[in-house]
Amino acid sequence: MTKQARARLSSKRPSAIVFLAVALTFACWAPRAEYDIVFLGGSVFDGSGAAAVLADVGVRDGLIAAVGDLGEASALESIDATGLTIAPGFIDAHSHAELDEDYGRDARAFLAQGITTVALGLDGDGRWDVARQLDAWASDGIGVNGLLFVGHNAIRREVMNMDDRAPTSEELARMKAMVRSAMEEGAFGLSTGLFYTPGNYATTEEVIELAKVAAEWERAIYDTHDRDLGATYQGIGYDASIAEGIRIGEESGLRVTFSHFNPQGATNYGRAEVGARMIEDARARGVEVWAAQHPYTATQSNLRAYALPRWATAGGQDAIMRRFAHPDTLAILRVQMLESLAMRGGPEKIMIVDEDPRLNGRTVAALAAEWGMTVPDALQTVFTDSGNATVMNLDLYDIENTRYLAGMPWMMTCTDGRTPAEGQVTVHPRVYGAFARKMRLFALDENVISVPFAIRSFTGLAADFFGLSDRGYIRPGMRADLAILDLDTYRDMATMEAPHQYAEGAVHVLVNGAFAIRDRAFLGTMAGEPIRASWEYSGDR
């Protein structure tokens, strides 16, 4: 180093220190911007069902900090929301978002609709190791907020396998203990799938016994996939099934929600009022009953549940195979499988959406034709080779029923959608479009419900039901879960023929104050949080 250079350096040192000191002083003294983000001039729907107000929304530290005129406020970022709708992030009241899987963790199909919170563990499938699942979400990251139910079917399968019988008192005690530990770990309540095995082997009384355990937590929830939605072979019928769900709530003390509430099958077209009236009557006598809907006429389930009579599924795959191998039993099965499908509109209405590429995208009728078989032979082949298959039932719901139910004040909204796995070419479009489709069809195009009413069914109504005291509304202090939409272009794009298309029109979506979608582009942000139920324990443990 030359003498001059050394001199230069030493002469610079003090100035560098002075600069640093000035910078630190400035950093300490400069007032922090009032907001991290301000959205200016949007139409704000607060989630209560009230009409929109023109306002700015300020976000700070992951919370909604202010709603009003923030034009003069300081903000790290100001974003023009002129012409855009600002709504609370949507709550998917009955979801199958695959947040535990790498392919589903970012929840894109849901975010693109404006959904920021999903309720999972439904149809009786929820695991009882709730804390472990919630902890995994926290450590692995999730794109939306998630909450969990503990599932009766999962518990029953663990304790009693696929047995078609009542539990022993020891088995019932074990199941109760599993419900209790799941509730202690933050489950929102008990879910059942009384339509599915092994849930359909349970009596109403068995479910009430388990529901009473969950009901030791104040305001906890019973979420039911009904035993018979109307197209169940040798079932109890739609009306009796709704009555059963209400009775379980009434006798256990749990609040009730009916998953994807809608009567199924051609014999129930035009009968939505019957179920709705049963819910209204229950509410009038103080039973808290709610429901959720999606706007599609197709359902999704599995082929065993749709094609096999209840008696034939007991005991699981090996037992089913023994029945197919017995000539007399097979003869009965061949008849009853066709009768089961007939209640659902026939084999041409059962569309296979399983990830198995040999089956995907074909109706049962088309598959039988492709294989040169009768329908019963084709079914037997699928049950033998694959055990089961994921299927849709086309045109099972009456859109008139769905329209009517959309207007009920207790009707929340759900996708009931499962994130597609790789290879699932044909899938139910509801996972990509349920919320956008309900808004587009029932509110914007047909005016069956108003836009604020639709948004309430997506947000505040569900937040109230799930007891999410800091979500579902645009108010200061709430979590900044925001769906900022261009309502002119907000629509579902997924169709039966081309399902893998995200909904359009969500301009910005924020989860806990972080952009998940910005300027209509996914950022892959994992800003979702596991949500534990905060029900108060009121039992006598």
Ligand SMILES: [Zn+2]
């Ligand atoms: Zn479901």
